[in-house]
Amino acid sequence: MPLAFHHLAIQCADLDRCEHFYREVLGLAVLKRWPREGGGDRSVWLAMGDGEHAGFLALERAEEQPEPHAWRDGRPGLHLVALRIGPAERRGWEDRLEAAGVQVVHRTRWTIYFHDPEGNRIGLTHHPHDL
Incomplete structure (x- = not known):
């Protein structure tokens, strides 16, 4: 089987705000919610593409705030x-x-x-x- 996109996970300090953005602004549909102990969501999976082999975007609850960075900051890692x-x-x-x-x-x-x-x-x- 050739390699293909499966999913991308983004850790979110404000999971509710990120879910709203990806659902309401970009129009991605919820595939599944994963509860966390004590209530609320630990993760929300959003559909990316159509069909049997479509991937998904996993929004994961993070415990820390993100570090601000410039559009092109020259640091290694995920860029886009x-x-x-x-x-x-x-x-x-x-x-x-x-x-x-x-x-x-x-x-x-x-x-x-x-x-x-x-x-x-x-x-x-x-x-x-x-x-």
Whole structure:
């Protein structure tokens, strides 16, 4: 079996706020909730893609606040989560992000870049297809 995307996990100091962002702003649907001892969620899994082999995004509760960092900080590690959009959807996504108060921090010919509530870099891309 060839390697393929299974899931990505992001640790969130404010799990509720991150879930709201990924569900309400980006439109990802909840697949499963994992409870934590004492109440609330330990983790929320959100659908990424369609079909039997689609992956998911796991939002995991963290105990510490995230460290702020610049768009390109030169540090090693995860730099970006890029999600695929169609070229014709770009304007609609730009409008949706603006309406949600999400600041676009960079644009290229194919990609819109912004941060989630905890500072993780997110991109919406239609590479290699032009508008």
